[in-house]
Amino acid sequence: MITSEKVELEILSEVSKIANSTQDFNVKLDKIVRVIAVKLGRDVCYIVLRDKDRDTLVLKAAVGLNPESIDRVMLRLGEGVTGWAAQYNQPVALEVASSDPRYKLVPQTGEERYKSMLAVPIVFDERCIGVMTVQTVEARIYSQDEITLLTTIANDVGGIINTAQLYQEAEQNIEALSALYETSRALISTLDLSTLLERVARSSAEVIGARGCILRLINTDTGLLEIKASYGLPPEPGRRSDLRMGESIAGKVALEGKPVLISDAFENAEFLNATGAVARSLICVPLIAKDHVIGTIALYDKETPGRLGEQPFTEEDLHLLTTLASQASMAVENAFIYERAEELALQNEKKAQDLSFLYDIANAMRSTLRLEKLLHIILTAMTMGSGMGFNRAMLFLVNDKTLTLQGMLGVGPSSAWEAGEIWARLGNKPVNFRDWSITDADMMAQKESAFNRSVKSMRISYEDETSVFAAAVREKRAISVLDAELEVGPDISNAFGVREFAVVPLTAKDRVISLVVVDNKYTGRTVRHEDLRLLIMFANQAGLAMESAMAYSNLEHANRELKETQDRLILSEKLAALGEMAASIAHEIKNPLTVIGGFATRLAKTEGEGDTGRYAKIIRDEAKRLEKILGEVLDFSREMRPNIQPVNINDVLENTLAMYEEDFREKSLKVRKNLFPEPLVVMADQQQLKQALINVLSNSEQAMENSGGKEIYFRTWVDRDAGRAVIEVTDTGGGIPPEVMQNIFNPFFTTKVKGTGLGLAITNKIAKSHGGDVEVVNREGSGVTFRIKLPYRENAPAG
């Protein structure tokens, strides 16, 4: 019998040799169990290693057991004899293992033919990292020496295993690092989001060794997690592609922002439900960019090349995936930004195009002030392929008095055939709008088209407030109609001949002046939102241009009228000048004629009946005749007679006061009035009456300025007994001194520095010439009341 020490030395020497070899860890373990079995002369030797993260033991190497069971057989801590040894960190020696209550048969290993069993814990750093077990076919009693020997060997193996594991971990780390490096390189080499996501999915699966990968991103619009890339998984009809936040594993990961590791899918009901049990194990980590979860990445079913069977994912895998995910997140975020930047650039380009189009059209519109041409330009811009590209455009003038739309112009093909013709002709010939303006020939063709004629005959009422047209006018906004028959009724729908169209108001200074209807009758293309946006922008410009043209046309009209009036005026002015000249000549003639006539009369008188006397008489009579003619001419040229008419003296007073309003306000004079409640109608010359009143007012104003009085009182009333209508003015001008009082109506009597002194005299004369008079009530020291009294008959015809 070999001494245990010798065997131990031999075994340890072999094990060391194996340990120091460059072989794979699994091969080393395999060789170690063979050496032990042979050297100790046992039928079976196997090693189970404890999973670092979980309380399970996995068969890693065996001799004498079914090789298929390696890496497949798993024991929980405490399960079976081996499990017990691991759990309690104690060797177990059994003569007949199957009779021990701890024994558990694992049929797939083929161990049922072995009777004895010695299991010793493999300890490293005072921690059980596995169990080494030997077995024999025969029942056998293991001595303490044998137990000690195997324990010693197990401890040595423990060191080897640890070193090997460390080595493997280091190797794995290098592998992971280089994978990360590769992944990073792959990631930064593309900014195309979908390519990038595919790469992330593939390289994650490859680096960690998973059968499949699913990458989901959160759609910020819908808040759903959408599958953006997958790898290695056939498209499963049963798999739901979009997950709500918190729904299933990925949803939960996205919601909580924490990684999840599931080793055994069959133990996780939630996972089963989510995947339809396509995978056994999975790891899922969030993609986080700038503290925000932007998606998840999940790996399914670990597959290590060169290894048999399925393995669960480990914490290392999870860690690696997390690292990958953070790299991927940054790359995804970058790609996002790039994509958005590209999108913005695209939008900007489109905007720049739109702007240059609007600019060119604005130029074209500016080129004319003719409303008709302008309308052609506007609608052509809407229908040209390189413009806004609508099939047809119709313009209606808004009449807000009758609440109707009047068809003005329609531009577009009249039939599908014509449309085809036009488009074929235009073909690849995009029109450059720079310096473009419509030609007269184009305008003529548009005007004579059947479509235009049909548009011009259209009258659409928008009295119905709920109608699309009324809404467009009222709310000044564009409206898309998707079902014409439903929304505008069969009449208009038939007239337009389309199902889908858009109404856009042309506004100027916040007023809708016309409505444009555009459609895509022949291409049948939906009126797209962005087309409408450009159209709306254009509509503002077009509205303003139309307004200018309309204003210009009005101005032209007004100008024409003005010119005609002016011509008429010039003519009448000429006539007037002629009349004036005639009058002035007549006057010049009149004086000499007077002298001639006068002396002829004298001669005729003194010369008696002689020839001289007779001749003198002839001269006198002819001069008289001439005088008469001249008188008629002068009477005709200057009508200066008083114009007596029915006049309401209340009106005369109000009109006169209106002239003084400003003046009184400046002088802070307070005006009080008490007018006769009905029209006080007298027969008078309104101008003269006004003059009479002005003279009184000027006098009072002057007096108050001297005295400092601030109040003036007006009254109109009827003195029935005397048959007089009375205008009464009372001032606070200090009254009239007695020596002045008797002279106030005398012409040229004045106490004023300025003025002729004729004022009150004229008032008096006017009153008298109207058959009335002026009464003065003087209150010395306070003021004066003037009463202009005019003949008044009750029930006189109102003027």
Next chain:
Amino acid sequence: MSKRVLVVDDEEHMRLLFREELVEEGYEVFLAADGAEAIRMVDEVHPDVVTLDIRMPGMDGIEVLRVLKEKNRDLPMIMCTAYPEYKHNFGVWASEAYVVKSGDLHELKDTIKKILSAAA
């Protein structure tokens, strides 16, 4: 004693005609060729009535009327002009009468007579 009439007119022949006719009527007639002369002569000759042309170079008849009326309100003044339209001018309303000139001087003579008899 015969009444004194001052004729104010810028035209010599007109003055001559007026003088011949009015002297014949028995008046003592004085002539002034413009407003300034008229104002001076009123103080010198103290006329009983003045006939005043309106359109004259320098002061026009309406200004002369104002000045003379300010001097002596009681001196009757007859506006005597070829222009009927001054009748409606407020300026002449201070005068006692308005006569449109004519080869037939009856109206003027009648007016002078009426005014002088009223003043008497």
